[in-house]
Amino acid sequence: NVPGRGLAPLVLLWGETRAFGDTGLGKAHWPEGHPACGGRAQSPIDIRTQRVQPDPSLPPIRPVGYERPGPALLTLSNNGHTAVLELPPSLRLRGLPRSFAAAQLHFHWGRAGRRGGAEHLLDGHRAPAEMHVVHYDAEHYGNASDAQHHGGGLAVLGVLLEVGADPHPAYDNILRHLGSIRYAGQATAIPSFSIQDLLPSRLDLYYRYNGSLTTPPCFQSVLWTLFQQPVHISLAQVWPEPQLLVDNFRVPQELNQRRVLSSFPRGESGPGGVGRPRGGLRRPPPYPSNSSWSPS
Numbered sequence: 081n082v083p084g085r086g087l088a089p090l091v092l093l094w095g096e097t098r099a100f101g102d103t104g105l106g107k108a109h110w111p112e113g114h115p116a117c118g119g120r121a122q123s124p125i126d127i128r129t130q131r132v133q134p135d136p137s138l139p140p141i142r143p144v145g146y147e148r149p150g151p152a153l154l155t156l157s158n159n160g161h162t163a164v165l166e167l168p169p170s171l172r173l174r175g176l177p178r179s180f181a182a183a184q185l186h187f188h189w190g191r192a193g194r195r196g197g198a199e200h201l202l203d204g205h206r207a208p209a210e211m212h213v214v215h216y217d218a219e220h221y222g223n224a225s226d227a228q229h230h231g232g233g234l235a236v237l238g239v240l241l242e243v244g245a246d247p248h249p250a251y252d253n254i255l256r257h258l259g260s261i262r263y264a265g266q267a268t269a270i271p272s273f274s275i276q277d278l279l280p281s282r283l284d285l286y287y288r289y290n291g292s293l294t295t296p297p298c299f300q301s302v303l304w305t306l307f308q309q310p311v312h313i314s315l316a317q318v319w320p321e322p323q324l325l326v327d328n329f330r331v332p333q334e335l336n337q338r339r340v341l342s343s344f345p346r347g348e349s350g351p352g353g354v355g356r357p358r359g360g361l362r363r364p365p366p367y368p369s370n371s372s373w374s375p376s
């Protein structure tokens with residue numbers, strides 16, 4: 081019943097799907113063993129920014145306790161699918177319909193030399209990477225494992241990671257330890273740091289929709305918040321060494337009848353739009369043209 085362990089079953093299944101290779105065939109077979117994966121409210125999605133519905137009543141996201149997580153050490157592990165940092169439930173999110181407690185955060189990466197690894201797309205653009213901070217409804221459930229079975233039981237913050245000129249020190253707190261969790265099942269204790277520093281500065285600008293876990297069992301229980309503002313990290317951080325767990329993203333799913341809301345007016349949502357944060361306009365350095373790179 082340890083919060084954050086609740087999502088562990090997905091991980092074992094991932095090993096199974098990886099056996100199909102990177103062709104995507106594995107993902108196509110998910111619904112056979114996990115019916116929810118074939119549902120009509122799946123994640124991720126490609127957000128068409130001109131079709132979102134602005135909702136001025138959506139309040140800023142307010143993380144509580146993120147700046148100083150309680151324990152001196154946090155557990156970082158390789159679950160065979162991604163790098164997972166367990167978070168104490170003392171980290172809370174306000175600005176959502178209920179009080180949500182943190183469980184874990186993890187990453188979705190591409191492969192070095194290719195552009196995209198993020199799961200959510202904005203107008204067809206796939207960012208190099210994406211971080212998910214998973215929370216559960218702490219008013220109704222004791223942990224993420226229980227909450228994931230119920231609609232709205234989970235709340236996930238999605239942060240798009242774009243390439244900037246400089247390394248991001250907060251991300252380095254995690255990424256410099258990847259060498260210690262090279263193999264599935266490995267875990268290491270890392271010094272605690274401000275989780276808030278991993279988030280974009282504008283927590284009032286986001287997209288909101290109802291969706292799912294992006295890996296089996298794909299339960300449709302996630303209240304998604306995707307921040308409009310990306311966080312810029314360096315090229316080396318986007319494709320950290322060792323290159324473990326690459327291409328661990330799911331392709332965009334059908335929106336069907338769902339609505340995507342935005343916390344800001346539509347005019348501010350497009351690329352280069354009026355309200356786009358300055359950081360979003362920074363030109364990333366050119367990607368390496370080393371096409372002979374191959375995974376180890």
Ligand SMILES: [Zn+2]
Nearest residue numbers: 186188212294
């Ligand atoms: Zn994720």
